[in-house]
Amino acid sequence: MSDELYIGLMSGTSMDGIDAVLARIDDHGAEFLDHQNTPWPADLQKGLRNLATTGQVDIDQLGSLDSLAAEQFAKAAIQLLEKTGKQAADISAIGSHGQTIRHRPTAATPFTMQIANPSLITERTGITVVADFRRRDMAAGGEGAPLVPAFHAAVFGKMDEERVILNLGGIANITHLPADEANSTSGFDTGPANTLLDYWVRKNLGTNHDEDGQWAAGGSMNGELLNRLLTDAHFQLEPPKSTGPEYFSPDWIKQHLADYPDLAPRDVQATLTALTAVSIEQAISAQAPNCQRVITCGGGVNNGELMRQLAEQMAPIPVESSAIHGIDPAHVESLAFAWLARQTLHRHPGNLPSATGASHPVILGGIYPA
Ligand SMILES: Nc1ncnc2c1ncn2[C@@H]1O[C@H](COP(=O)(O)OP(=O)(O)O)[C@@H](O)[C@H]1O
Ligand SMILES: [Mg+2]
Structure with a gap:
């Protein structure tokens, strides 16, 4: 296998916490190396849940939760580095899903919104971050989901x-x-x-x-x-x-x-x-x-x-x-975002039009260089 190492960071709609995995990935698949689960602090979890479920959104609250969530994503990655004895320079990229706070693929003007400021994750970890995976698929006429x-x-x-x-x-x-x-x-x-x-x-x-x-x-x-x-x-x-x-x-x-x-x-x-x-x-x-x-x-x-x-x-x-x-059920989704980050860095598409309905395969996400 190649020596390309990736970190995947995932927090799903359950908002139970951030799943972080370290994996070795090449063209043939992903080898799981280690993981770290970082539960959301109670107040932050409450704020995110509130944002995701209420109709009224306060922009100041949205902005601060975007930064606070990113600090937790960065913390999850840093804890995983410490646990595994790896340095930032050993990691090709972090694939960060972010936290979905709204997903409206069938609205008159479709949109999907994931927060956890990727620039902040790059700055804190010193690792290139690939994030915002869903919106390019939606721009190509897809639902932005599922991406796995x-x-x-x-x-x-x-x-x-x-x-x-x-x-x-x-x-x-x-x-x-x-x-x-x-x-x-x-x-x-x-x-x-x-x-x-x-x-x-x-x-x-x-x-x-x-x-x-x-x-x-x-x-x-x-x-x-x-x-x-x-x-x-x-x-x-x-x-x-x-x-x-x-x-x-x-x-x-x-x-x-x-x-x-x-x-x-x-x-x-x-x-x-x-x-x-x-x-x-x-x-x-x-x-x-x-x-x-x-x-x-x-x-x-x-x-x-x-x-x-x-x-x-x-x-x-x-x-x-x-x-x-061969893969623990808790790690499949976070491994998928590590894998998707590699797809993007290698300029390979990550979406499947047969799953999302997009008009064509696209390279997903934005790259935030270290
Ligand atoms: N021991 C358990 N018993 C019952 N349900 C559980 C248990 N552990 C986890 N879950 C369920 O799994 C959910 C988290 O699953 P996860 O795959 O992380 O979802 P998401 O991707 O939405 O975050 C929890 O919210 C809970 O409903
Ligand atoms: Mg979860």
């Missing part, structure tokens, strides 16, 4: 088996890897994975997530409510499609629950967990009916009840953790 399918194809593609890679972050996205047609990899956001689950436990239990899905496991799913939630327009849309927590939002669930005033909170959690599992199964059977294996990654892999329901929905197709295929 090209990476999934590079590391999980297999010539004799049709696979789906399923990422369970705040939102769930799938990559469809056909067995023989290397160029027809596609992907899209199926809908919510954890975002509604996290919101509902935060509201009712005051915790960040439903540990192992145990709260949901003790509730009873309400079939009528589930069917109603499944009629949402996003689930019916043909891909390419992408979405975010500004769509599958607290207001979205509140509106639906208005007709179910007597439903116990725990039963709502059970129903939302079923919504994630069933909407994913429906998306896979509609778009990848010949799929032979589902490989899962993202924090949702730690939700035992969600994984149990997914396995039940998908049976007899096996649902496995990406760990079985």
Whole structure:
């Protein structure tokens, strides 16, 4: 393998923290070397959540969160350097996804917005930063998401088996890897994975997530409510499609629950967990009916009840953790942004028009030289 080292920095819509990975990357794939997880300080997390979910945005608050988030991204990279004994000069580039605060691919004037000032990350770390990956794809007519399918194809593609890679972050996205047609990899956001689950436990239990899905496991799913939630327009849309927590939002669930005033909170959690599992199964059977294996990654892999329901929905197709295929589920997304940074530095496209709907492949992002 080459000696090109990259750092990937990712914070997804769950806003649980920054995942940083160090990887050796070449034309054939990525070799994971080490990682560092940096949780958001509570006040900063609250500010970012507020920015991402309220309609009213204060520009002064936006500006300061852009800088504060960048300081945390830089800290994550520096901690990873210290942990691994690497110097800034050893790293070809950092791929920084930034923090998405709004994603509106279907608005009259589409836009997507990620913050965490890349100039500040370059200055603090002394490492070239590649950032702002999504907007070039959107400029080319794409949704700006999902951007991970090209990476999934590079590391999980297999010539004799049709696979789906399923990422369970705040939102769930799938990559469809056909067995023989290397160029027809596609992907899209199926809908919510954890975002509604996290919101509902935060509201009712005051915790960040439903540990192992145990709260949901003790509730009873309400079939009528589930069917109603499944009629949402996003689930019916043909891909390419992408979405975010500004769509599958607290207001979205509140509106639906208005007709179910007597439903116990725990039963709502059970129903939302079923919504994630069933909407994913429906998306896979509609778009990848010949799929032979589902490989899962993202924090949702730690939700035992969600994984149990997914396995039940998908049976007899096996649902496995990406760990079985060589990459810990927590590191797939951050590795993807390290890989995308290398694509950009080498002037290779990073988007797949079959996943984002862009009119052509484009080199993604901006380069902030050290
Ligand atoms: N032990 C666990 N039990 C249940 N859910 C978990 C657990 N660990 C992580 N999660 C879920 O995974 C989410 C984080 O997943 P992640 O892949 O980082 O998403 P994102 O890319 O949106 O940040 C958490 O918000 C939580 O919902
Ligand atoms: Mg996360």
